[in-house]
Amino acid sequence: MGFWGRMLWTLVSGPSGRRGGAQGRAFSLWPPRPPLPRLLNATELVSHWTGVFEKRGIPEARESSEYIVAHVLGAKTFQSLQPVLWTQPLTPQQLLCIQELCSRRLQRMPVQYILGEWDFQGLNLKMAPPVFIPRPETEELVEWVLEEMAQRPHVIEGQDGPRILEVGCGSGAISLSLLTRLPESQVIAVDKEEAAINLTCENAKRLQLQDRIWIVPLDVTSEGSWTHLLPWSPMDLVVSNPPYIFHQDMEQLAPEIRRCRVGQASESLVGLGCPGGPH
Structure with missing residues (x-):
């Protein structure tokens, strides 16, 4: 075994030839992956994005958050969501979708354009810029x-x-x-x-x-x-x-x-x- 081979074996196995490093403790060459954060529910997401919007000076911060979260969950308004959805964790895909839509709001895109639709006189109309x-x-x-x-x-x-x-x-x-x-x-x-x-x-x-x-x-x-x-x-x-x-x-x-x-x-x-x- 060459010099570099012996060095690698020593690093991995320890000087006594046992795996586990110099003190006999097991270790990994790569740091462990951090645990995934818990999935947020709709109510927590509205509170989170309301705070973000307020800090960035976005008008109607809470209303914007509620409309976006409700839209991703298939409702027109947050209040019209089934109560079980208020506390039910969202899927990673739903979280990503909300993050994408909220990022557009941070760029001051109107909520109506973000959602692509809006109610007027009880009619659901498509909305699109310009x-x-x-x-x-x-x-x-x-x-x-x-x-x-x-x-x-x-x-x-x-x-x-x-x-x-x-x-x-x-x-x-x-x-x-x-x-x-x-x-x-x-x-x-x-x-x-x-x-x-x-x-x-x-x-x-x-x-x-x-x-x-x-x-x-x-x-x-x-x-x-x-x-x-x-x-x-x-x-x-x-x-x-x-x-x-x-x-x-x-x-x-x-x-x-x-x-x-x-x-x-x-x-x-x-x-x-x-x-x-x-x-």
């Missing part, structure tokens, strides 16, 4: 429209039902809500963004409302654009909730909003006028 996310105030707009239509029963009860035009349909939240609440209605939804057109189409099919809505790619600020809508005239109602942000307010916006193409959104309103009305 299309704007409907705000709670938008639901109030839908209610105002319904109140207006209730005062015009001759339109609602007409043979063809009310025909509604939405300018700037985005995700389709307003149009699809009105179609659902007014079963005899028809909607013409227009938007200049291809992403919005595609998302409205997808949500219409998702809700099986595609037969009552026409989705038209159109920039209403361009010259003569309104003539493209003549085949559907006359309209009983025009509704619009375009993104509106004053230039001087942009720097004060949260990162979640600044990263959603607010520059293009605010510019889209410049020069917008109603045909036949004041400019």
Whole structure:
């Protein structure tokens, strides 16, 4: 046995030739693997990520944590989870998924984009950037429209039902809500963004409302654009909730909003006028 062979044998077996090192104790050439940490349950995960979000200045820290954990566990809200799931340890795969989604929230991605869906007026809609996310105030707009239509029963009860035009349909939240609440209605939804057109189409099919809505790619600020809508005239109602942000307010916006193409959104309103009305 050569020098290096004898040296290796001494290190492994000890000077007396017995395995176990110089003091006769067994040892391993590699340190033992640390024990796996215990698996956390849903309640502990919400508390953990709430703390992480708060330290990083993430708004609505607890709500964000609850939505993400509930989503991974197959529920819409944390409160709607079966009580047994609150204390049941999650699988390693579920933990990894939650960690990935929470890392996106730490990058200030809105929860709606992270989950890929959101409820609006009781409808589950797909959400995807760069299309704007409907705000709670938008639901109030839908209610105002319904109140207006209730005062015009001759339109609602007409043979063809009310025909509604939405300018700037985005995700389709307003149009699809009105179609659902007014079963005899028809909607013409227009938007200049291809992403919005595609998302409205997808949500219409998702809700099986595609037969009552026409989705038209159109920039209403361009010259003569309104003539493209003549085949559907006359309209009983025009509704619009375009993104509106004053230039001087942009720097004060949260990162979640600044990263959603607010520059293009605010510019889209410049020069917008109603045909036949004041400019």
